[in-house]
Amino acid sequence: MKSPLSHFFVALAVCIFSLIGYGVLYNAVTDKSAIAENLQVKISQKTESIDRISSARTALSEIAGDEAAVQSYFIPETGVVAFINDIEERGRSLGTTVTILSVSIGKASTSTPQILTLAVTVKGTFDAVMRTVGAIEYAPYDLSLPSFSVGRDGENTWRADFKLAVGSVSPKTVTSTQKTTTGTSTPSP
Structure with missing residues (x-):
């Protein structure tokens, strides 16, 4: 049978290794949490950007109708x-x-x-x-x-x-919401 002192050292070693393992895992989880939080911030920024772009497009489409109405007065x-x-x-x-x-x-x-x-x-x-x-x-x-x-x-x-x-x-007047298209033209004979 082993002495209680050897049991104590084995238990102490297991405890020390457990604490070291806990520290390593805690550090790894903290690093991954920071990365996940950083990604969440980037996702939020992209979502806000997409929402702003969508709002701007909606506003431009509403303005296009208003602009056409205003242009009809000239x-x-x-x-x-x-x-x-x-x-x-x-x-x-x-x-x-x-x-x-x-x-x-x-x-x-x-x-x-x-x-x-x-x-x-x-x-x-x-x-x-x-x-x-x-x-x-x-x-x-x-x-x-x-x-x-x-x-x-x-x-x-x-x-x-x-x-x-x-x-x-003037026919040269370009409005902010007019769409321009490009195409090919053939010269007339």
């Missing part, structure tokens, strides 16, 4: 003829003759969009002339009447002369 340089035809058609539908005397494009200042200025004459009965001017003035465009005069041409004929200033955009 006349593009390529749409001047259609705008003039619209004004003349409004006059015809109300029983007047609308004549466009001149058209010019300019800028009011460097911070404002281009201004399309038209000199317009409307002829017809007083009631029809005033309704036509109202229909033109309240058209869904960014426009104003900087000058306006009404006079009588004959017994039952009235005339309204006015300048019409309309917000205009």
Whole structure:
């Protein structure tokens, strides 16, 4: 039989080895926990980034609709003829003759969009002339009447002369939400 002292040393050795093993395992678990926590922080950052990108895309898609609505209030340089035809058609539908005397494009200042200025004459009965001017003035465009005069041409004929200033955009104007596509083009013969 072994002496109690040898049992004590064996138990002490087992205890020391157990403590050393516990320390080594504790250190390994602590290192792995730090790595896992670091990965969790990176995952959270990536998730936040993805959420911000998703929110930005949603906001841009909402803005695109709003931007299209706002752009519809301006006349593009390529749409001047259609705008003039619209004004003349409004006059015809109300029983007047609308004549466009001149058209010019300019800028009011460097911070404002281009201004399309038209000199317009409307002829017809007083009631029809005033309704036509109202229909033109309240058209869904960014426009104003900087000058306006009404006079009588004959017994039952009235005339309204006015300048019409309309917000205009250049076809070169690029908006923040327009998508551009690239493609190939073939030259015409």
